[in-house]
Amino acid sequence: MRNDVTSPIGREEAEAALRRLAGDAARLREDQWTAIEALAVHRRRALVVQRTGWGKSAVYFVATALLRARGAGPTLIVSPLLALMRNQIEAAERAGIRARTINSANLHEWREIQAEVAEGVVDVLLISPERLNNPDFRDDVLPKLASEVGLLVVDEAHTVSDWGHDFRPDYRRIRTFLADLPPDVPVLATTATANARVVADVAEQLGTHSTGDGADTETLVLRGTLDRESLSLHVVRLGSPEERFAFLAEHLPDLPGSGIIYTLTVAATEEVATFLRSRGFEVASYSGRTEDAERRQAESDLLGNRIKALVATSALGMGFDKPDLGFVVHLGAPNSPIAYYQQVGRAGRGVDHAEVLLLPGQEDRAIWQYFASLAFPPEQQVRATLDALAAAGRPLSTAALEPRVDLRRSRLETMLKVLDVDGAVRRVKGGWVSTGESWEYDGERYARVAAARETEQRSMIEYETTTECRMTFLRRQLDDPAIEGPCGRCDNCAGAKFTASVTGEGAEAARAALAKPGVEIASRKLWPTGMSALGVALTGKIPVSESAETGRALGRLTDLGWGNRLRDLLADGAPDQPLPAAMADGIVKVLANWGWEHRPTAVVSIGSHTRPGLIADTARRIATIGRLGYLGAVEPAFREERQAPRGNSAQRLRQVHDAFTISDDLAAAIAANQGPILLVDDSVDTGWTMTVAARLLRQAGAGAVLPFALAVQG
CATH class of the missing domain: 3.40.50.300 (P-loop containing nucleotide triphosphate hydrolases)
Structure with a gap:
């Protein structure tokens, strides 16, 4: 035109x-x-x-x-x-x-x-x-x-x-x-x-x-200058998630207009929104998992001031335009002052004053480390992907690549996009193909980027504790060329408006909400595609006669409630130990609220090289509490641990498909029991360990298998 x-x-x-x-x-x-x-x-x-x-x-x-x-x-x-x-x-x-x-x-x-x-x-x-x-x-x-x-x-x-x-x-x-x-x-x-x-x-x-x-x-x-004259920045340091939840509920009525409450994880958006609704606030949750129609409704409700707050992940981080947004609260710190500046910038665009509060948590660094683990993969894994595409001679989908490359799907897709930009691969109908062009792994640049991320994390921790003007600190992180002096509005310049204390009743209500245990463990319905390429003869739908039911876990590792305790218990290098009493109480509540069609009649644990004591003790405690028989453990078939951490579905199934065995004694006990079995493990990540163990139990004659774990990863 x-x-x-x-x-x-x-x-x-x-x-x-x-x-x-x-x-x-x-x-x-x-x-x-x-x-x-x-x-x-x-x-x-x-x-x-x-x-x-x-x-x-x-x-x-x-x-x-x-x-x-x-x-x-x-x-x-x-x-x-x-x-x-x-x-x-x-x-x-x-x-x-x-x-x-x-x-x-x-x-x-x-x-x-x-x-x-x-x-x-x-x-x-x-x-x-x-x-x-x-x-x-x-x-x-x-x-x-x-x-x-x-x-x-x-x-x-x-x-x-x-x-x-x-x-x-x-x-x-x-x-x-x-x-x-x-x-x-x-x-x-x-x-x-x-x-x-x-x-x-x-x-x-x-x-x-x-x-x-x-x-x-x-x-x-x-x-131009990055100063925001309408923003009043505050940091309130509280000791526990319960105190932060209580503080939020007690001070939300005092915050002007409507606003955004940012959390670091999807699980936390639901926890916070559920708690605030229980305290009488109109709020909605918003994350990358929220359906588009629900997102639209939540955005509309916030724009129309029909809700006090939108509880969101960084999925709402860029571009949401509400000029009269009165506040932004962060329940947990982003891993970068630059990201933080961007998110707080949603507030105060069309009003004279907006409150910005950061409530950092002890779990923040663990969450930063998890996201840092998703950085560009090592050269060996990148080369394996390029070799797999070159050898295939045809387009391979991401799912078809998973059996050939031990990367989780989201990380594999990001890597392929970078390789596409670099000209080494090309996306076509049906998946990805190799271009045959030479490609160099720029390890030096990736290392510099990783180092820059670590510097940003240290700067964010410094922001939490600095005594200088907070707006000046953020502007300096962004290399603002027009910094003139302190803002005169933040807690360090004008004095703290918010004290780091909560009422006993508020703390108790938050404690009760966060102590509420129980999340679902979805059962696997399909074997991953391309398993034959790994020498595993499993394909298509998992037969109903060999599958597990929907299970339950005490909590998520990303929860603000149970997450901190579970992360400490299941951390790499943590000692194998009996089940803590507080977790036994939580398990009782999970089992009481399960609502299963057929109550289990026996308990079986999954053997482990790393936490055999914890898993067996958990299974025995459940059996005692529920007056169920403890039949024994599905034992590892190999002396050495063969499981790599956080593999994709295909690679994880390859590792565990033959990694367990049922002894003659356990098989006899299952045949004699015949009823549903509660299958106990410490944690669920991809779900394939539970799926394989449940298949063995079903093949041995178990009427149904109900998975239970202390934690799920997501």
Whole structure:
């Protein structure tokens, strides 16, 4: 749709476009006009690093209106989160800009939207970075879009850089897309959370380019102050999860308006939301596991102030736009001051004052370490993946790769995306293929990134304990060039508003809520695909006659309630010991509330090289409490521990499919019992140990197998 009919673009026309977007009182600031002029007049590439609420979306929507009025093609916005996309579409509509989105939540609309883009009736198309490498979109839609796009916007651009706290490999594909753009297409990258290293990396990726008049120009970087005059930052250090829950319930009524309560894990969102509802608060939970319809409803309820708070993971971390958000509370610290700044930046955008509270916990570091373990894999595992793809000679899905590579699916997928960006593999219909291109493992860079993450973690701990101005501390972490002095608003500058104490009644209510035990253990229904490649003759559905029932566990290792105690008990290197009395009391409650169709008549434990005493004692205690027979243990078939920690499903099944045996005495006891058996283990991760042991018991004549574990990993 691009043509050569142009007319001069002045600030007055840009101001008119802004008023359509933001109301009659809206006026462009000098720095906003500088960015718009660079894009719409000079057709440059620009990186805008400005605080949340500065008006970055106004820049690209106004530039879109100016460019479209001169016959330019649609604006393509690459945006990382559905919540952000929904906010952007609503903002565009206010300005009379027709915006559509293609993402994982609207598959049924893709064909219609692609037709509208082809017809030229769409002004703005928003896509997720993952869409850039969807085979159909990449091969059929993207080439034509690249030839017609009028403006490319990369939102939350810090995720382009693997130095950033929230790196998304799919964003690196933008570099390839940039190379295919005509020289006069302007490009805007925006973020509120980028330190100097990330800014330099993103600017380099945007690169030097030739404009329409043949001149070479470098990326224009516009950085502003990151101070947020409306935010009052506080840290409240409490000793236990019970105290933090009680503090939250007691102070929530005092926090202005409605807000967000961030937690570090999905399990914690449910725990916190359930407790606050029990204390009479209208709240909703929000995480990566929340269904799209529920997410939309939760976002709408928060925007409409129908709930006091949204209890969320970092799935709500970027782009959610509620100008009057009155507070942000973190129950547990993020692993980076930069990530923390980004999340607290959701508050106080359109109000004079917002409260920001951090309630750090003793479990924070363990959770950081878990997420750090998901970093880019060692070279040996990467090479094994490349070799498997090369040997296959055909596309392999992620599921088909799992038997060949001992990586969990989420980590395997992330690795493949990086390899795709690097040109070593390519995603096609049916999975992934090797390109045959040479590839070097950049171990030095990965080590530097890991070291940078560790530095960020230490800085976050320093933030919790610092006596200097907290806003100054955060701004320095982001290399803010305009730090002038203390904010005068945080607890270190103005004095503490919140004391680290709770009432006895509040603490007791929180203690009771967190002590409530019991989570489900889902039973496996299908054997992993491709097991024959590992020499394991298991395929398809697991026969009902050989499968386990839905089980129960005392708690999750990620719980704020039982999690701390279970992590200590089951930590690597922790001594094998009898079951603690407090956990026996919790087990009684789990069993009492199970609601099974057929009560078990006997107990069997799973033998272990690492915790035989704990598991056997737990099984015997359950048998005694429930007046059940203890029949013995499904014993390890090998003298040495053969189990690798945290393997994917296929590899884990390979390790355990023949790792246990049933003695003649146990087989005879099972045959004599005939009734349902409670199968006891210390923890459940992938679930294959329980599945294999249950299969052996069923084959030996057990009427049903009910798994029970002290902990589940997720």
